[in-house]
Amino acid sequence: MISARVPRILALLVAWLAGTAAAQAPEYDLAARAIAPGIWVVEGSTENFSRGNGGNIVNTAFMTTGAGVVVIDTGPSRRYGEALRALIEETTAEAISHVLITHHHPDHAFGSQAFEPATLYMLDDARAALARDGEAFADNMYRMIGDWMRGTEVVVPDNVLAPGVLEVGRRRLQIIAMTGHTGADLVVFEPLSGVLFASDMVFHNRALTTPQSPGLLGWRAELEQLAELPVTVLVPGHGPVSTDLSPLRQMADYLTWLDTLLADSARAGLSPAEVMNAPIPARFDGISERRYELVRTTTHLYPDYEKRALSLLPE
Amino acid sequence: MNILINILVFVLGCLLSVGVRAAWPDDPFGSPMWAYNIERYLGSDARVVHDDRVNLRVPEFAEDSAQVPLTVDLSAFPEAPGQIVAWVDLNPVPHLFSASPGPQPLTLLALNFRVQQATTVRVAVQDREGVWHIGSRYVDAAGGGCTAPSQTMSNPDWERHFGTIRGGAFSRAEGMRYKVNVMHPMDSGMVGNIPAFFIGEVELRQGNGQPLLLSMALSESAAENPMFVFEFGQRPPRATLWLRDNNGNQFERRLGGDL
Numbered sequence: 017m018i019s020a021r022v023p024r025i026l027a028l029l030v031a032w033l034a035g036t037a038a039a040q041a042p043e044y045d046l047a048a049r050a051i052a053p054g055i056w057v058v059e060g061s062t063e064n065f066s067r068g069n070g071g072n073i074v075n076t077a078f079m080t081t082g083a084g085v086v087v088i089d090t091g092p093s094r095r096y097g098e099a100l101r102a103l104i105e106e107t108t109a110e111a112i113s114h115v116l117i118t119h120h121h122p123d124h125a126f127g128s129q130a131f132e133p134a135t136l137y138m139l140d141d142a143r144a145a146l147a148r149d150g151e152a153f154a155d156n157m158y159r160m161i162g163d164w165m166r167g168t169e170v171v172v173p174d175n176v177l178a179p180g181v182l183e184v185g186r187r188r189l190q191i192i193a194m195t196g197h198t199g200a201d202l203v204v205f206e207p208l209s210g211v212l213f214a215s216d217m218v219f220h221n222r223a224l225t226t227p228q229s230p231g232l233l234g235w236r237a238e239l240e241q242l243a244e245l246p247v248t249v250l251v252p253g254h255g256p257v258s259t260d261l262s263p264l265r266q267m268a269d270y271l272t273w274l275d276t277l278l279a280d281s282a283r284a285g286l287s288p289a290e291v292m293n294a295p296i297p298a299r300f301d302g303i304s305e306r307r308y309e310l311v312r313t314t315t316h317l318y319p320d321y322e323k324r325a326l327s328l329l330p331e
Numbered sequence: 332m333n334i335l336i337n338i339l340v341f342v343l344g345c346l347l348s349v350g351v352r353a354a355w356p357d358d359p360f361g362s363p364m365w366a367y368n369i370e371r372y373l374g375s376d377a378r379v380v381h382d383d384r385v386n387l388r389v390p391e392f393a394e395d396s397a398q399v400p401l402t403v404d405l406s407a408f409p410e411a412p413g414q415i416v417a418w419v420d421l422n423p424v425p426h427l428f429s430a431s432p433g434p435q436p437l438t439l440l441a442l443n444f445r446v447q448q449a450t451t452v453r454v455a456v457q458d459r460e461g462v463w464h465i466g467s468r469y470v471d472a473a474g475g476g477c478t479a480p481s482q483t484m485s486n487p488d489w490e491r492h493f494g495t496i497r498g499g500a501f502s503r504a505e506g507m508r509y510k511v512n513v514m515h516p517m518d519s520g521m522v523g524n525i526p527a528f529f530i531g532e533v534e535l536r537q538g539n540g541q542p543l544l545l546s547m548a549l550s551e552s553a554a555e556n557p558m559f560v561f562e563f564g565q566r567p568p569r570a571t572l573w574l575r576d577n578n579g580n581q582f583e584r585r586l587g588g589d590l
């Protein structure tokens with residue numbers, strides 16, 4: 017365990033050496049935007065993690081219910097979580113009763129220390145994934161955003177969120193368990209206003225990420241289920257909020273292209289470095305970080321496509 | 332630890348390179364190991380030039396420091412390549428492979444390597460005159476690829492898959508490409524008390540008394556469960572893969588031709 021801490025200590029040391037001028041800690045500048053009566057979104061950028069943005073690349077949200085505020089995701093660090101909680105308390109007098117963590121990725125689950133442990137909820141498989149990967153994610157986050165992470169510890173929620181209906185005050189939230197992004201992905205639908213909190217099942221104008229994805233085609237099939245809901249506002253995990261289903265179409269198009277690229281490349285015997293350099297169609301020009309994520313996705317998923325395209329050679 | 336090793340290696344590099352350096356061009360990446368590794372792998376009297384026709388493709392960052400893809404595309408190299416040597420400057424054992432192509436011109440070679448930290452990667456190709464043509468790339472990395480235990484060994488049923496070899500032959504406009512995947516832990520010997528256990532010798536044979544298509548010596552920087560790609564500018568009539576690891580296990584498989 018000591019060795020696992022070393023990169024973190026080094027990262028802090030580097031941050032300290034580099035940040036002589038930044039004696040005061042960096043601050044997140046969060047703003048709540050109303051998207052429906054009693055529902056707000058806190059939008060992040062569509063960049064990658066950096067010391068400039070402190071990992072504020074994610075959309076979080078909260079809603080009043082008459083019986084307690086429901087928060088969706090806590091952000092990338094303790095400090096983000098604290099800023100989010102302060103923003104919620106500024107926006108409404110209602111107490112926070114439920115904090116739903118959509119999946120175990122650090123940008124969604126690392127602000128949880130700012131909230132009461134009894135209010136934290138997560139799908140059971142996502143809890144297990146957070147317990148398994150959390151420390152490694154934390155080391156990586158210290159490396160990528162440095163001082164913004166100060167004081168952040170992994171918190172695995174005690175409360176298990178079950179698929180079905182979660183009734184809080186006047187809202188009957190549909191709790192939908194999916195798998196495409198990480199194997200345990202929570203999607204929340206609020207039927208009163210038709211707001212779909214898709215989290216990272218939907219990236220909008222930002223390339224999707226695949227480090228824990230069980231498969232591109234399974235992900236695409238789950239998006240078809242979401243398209244059947246009576247959605248008026250779609251809140252993606254990353255990228256701009258939409259009042260139509262165009263982000264779902266963009267995702268399906270992108271997933272189909274990715275799967276075809278990997279399958280065709282494997283059938284042609286291409287090496288992974290060749291796939292990473294493959295042309296990306298011009299229709300995806302509006303999707304940020306697409307080349308960066310193609311390098312990552314090739315690393316994560318191409319080895320399986322390659323093996324499937326080869327035959328077992330008899331001795 | 333990494334920093335200490337770097338400083339040590341850098342100091343050693345400085346001490347050893349004093350006074351022996353041939354007229355080598357400057358390293359565009361400014362690596363402290365540039366001259367030291369040229370001397371170590373190519374010799375102190377090596378003649379060296381930078382050459383984009385040694386088209387080295389490595390991602391700008393390592394998403395998985397234990398599996399970083401490398402492709403060297405020699406299709407623009409003006410003659411059939413001679414000796415090829417690849418190394419990863421800041422790895423504990425920088426050497427990745429040395430390859431000797433036979434008379435069939437090798438046009439592409441790919442495999443994955445490990446990185447211990449952000450580093451430059453080099454591939455040197457010798458021409459007929461004996462001059463080394465070097466392609467270089469920089470890869471950013473969180474590190475740990477060399478000192479992380481192999482996933483194969485931590486998987487309880489690795490022995491069931493050990494030595495499983497998958498392959499394919501892919502026709503090119505001119506020539507032929509072979510792709511081979513071998514299930515092998517390729518343990519570097521740098522992790523705790525896990526001894527080195529890796530494939531060090533690779534040959535592509537034509538058989539029938541014909542010269543080898545390729546022979547290759549692999550080192551500890553090679554990644555586990557290696558996926559090799561070899562492409563030749565002319566279609567060999569037949570090809571057989573032969574491998575041997577440092578424990579004496581030998582593997583031999585037909586890759587195609589004469590089907």
Ligand SMILES: [Zn+2]
Nearest residue numbers: 119121197216
């Ligand atoms: Zn995610």
